[in-house]
Amino acid sequence: MSKESRMKATVNQKLTEMGERERLKELLRAKLTECGWKDQMKAHCKEVIKEKGLEQITVEDLVVEVTPKGRALVPDSVKKELLHRIRTFLSQHGT
Amino acid sequence: MKMEEVSMSSLDNSKLEALAQDILSDLVEDACLGLCFEVHRAVKQGYFFLDDTDQESMRDFEIVDQPGLDVFGQVYNQWKNKECVCPNCSRSIAASRFAPHLEKCLGMGRNSSRIANRRIVTGNNNTNNKSESDQEDNDDVNDNDWSYGAEKKAKKRKSEKVTIPPFNVQHVYYLVVFVHSNKSM
Numbered sequence: 610m611s612k613e614s615r616m617k618a619t620v621n622q623k624l625t626e627m628g629e630r631e632r633l634k635e636l637l638r639a640k641l642t643e644c645g646w647k648d649q650m651k652a653h654c655k656e657v658i659k660e661k662g663l664e665q666i667t668v669e670d671l672v673v674e675v676t677p678k679g680r681a682l683v684p685d686s687v688k689k690e691l692l693h694r695i696r697t698f699l700s701q702h703g704t
Numbered sequence: 705m706k707m708e709e710v711s712m713s714s715l716d717n718s719k720l721e722a723l724a725q726d727i728l729s730d731l732v733e734d735a736c737l738g739l740c741f742e743v744h745r746a747v748k749q750g751y752f753f754l755d756d757t758d759q760e761s762m763r764d765f766e767i768v769d770q771p772g773l774d775v776f777g778q779v780y781n782q783w784k785n786k787e788c789v790c791p792n793c794s795r796s797i798a799a800s801r802f803a804p805h806l807e808k809c810l811g812m813g814r815n816s817s818r819i820a821n822r823r824i825v826t827g828n829n830n831t832n833n834k835s836e837s838d839q840e841d842n843d844d845v846n847d848n849d850w851s852y853g854a855e856k857k858a859k860k861r862k863s864e865k866v867t868i869p870p871f872n873v874q875h876v877y878y879l880v881v882f883v884h885s886n887k888s889m
Contacts (some may be wrong), residue, residue, distance in 0.1 A: 617723060624727070637731050638738070647739065654743045658752070666747055671740040679736035680729075688728065695724045 620699065629698055633691065640687045650679055 610618075624630040641647055655676045658666050718782045746752035768777040792809045807813030812822065 613719060613723075616719075617726060620723065620727070633731055634734060637735055638769070641735060650736075651743065652738055654739075655753075658747060663747060666744070668740060668744045672737065673743055674848075675740055675743075676736045679739065680732055683732055691728050691731065692724050695727050696720070699720060699724060 622628055623702055624698070627702070633694060636694070637687070637691055640690065641683065644684050644687060646679075646682055646684070646687075649682060650675060 621630075624633075654671060654675060657671065661670055743752065749786050769775075770777075772778045772779060772781070783799045787796045788799055788802045789795070790797055790802075790809055791806060792806070804813075808816050808819070828848070862880045
């Protein structure tokens with residue numbers, strides 16, 4: 610395991626243990642709803658469902674169709690804010 | 705199995721930045737997955753398309769924006785020019801004035817009793833002018849130096865209702881005394 614991946618594993622563990630991961634998740638969810646990302650994504654989902662059929666749609670279908678668009682649509686301001694918090698955490702709990 | 709913790713001071717800034725981006729990426733992925741699960745459940749439980757309305761209903765309830773109508777399409781100044789017949793005096797009254805008119809006509813509102821009281825007072829004054837005046841009433845007037853009328857009742861009266869009390873015996877007496885005193889000077 611490389612140094613970086615060990616690093617990453619350590620950090621992730623710390624994030625989870627300190628509850629910061631959960632807080633970051635909640636923050637992201639709130640920000641995405643606020644900026645309308647969720648509504649956009651829901652509209653996109655409707656299209657996918659109408660295309661594939663209401664009865665036949667699976668979770669896999671949705672994940673494959675929706676996730677790439679979801680990543681692309683996250684606004685820069687939201688990304689910036691989350692990154693800032695992550696960096697702060699890394700600098701505070703680096704060791 | 706405890707993993708060997710690596711100090712981050714050994715990493716340079718670009719690696720730190722990459723790590724932060726990685727973590728962000730994980731979080732975004734998490735959010736997307738969460739959304740997919742939410743949507744999928746809503747579809748299978750049948751409530752995903754619940755808030756959609758068909759085009760026809762949308763047209764039915766559209767906001768109305770015409771003059772003379774409110775947003776529901778109802779006429780709102782319908783009663784402006786209508787007239788009603790008063791059941792008491794059988795006069796034709798405008799609709800917006802009807803309620804106050806009824807109040808006075810039937811003698812039932814807050815103001816109608818005040819108006820009635822006023823009328824009683826001025827009614828008394830009018831009858832005094834015609835017949836012999838009551839001595840007790842006018843004694844009060846004479847106690848105020850030469851002032852007539854207004855001090856009898858504290859209420860303000862409209863100009864046309866001001867009545868000059870009659871020149872009575874007591875006034876004549878004072879006048880005589882006054883003249884007499886001047887004469888003697």
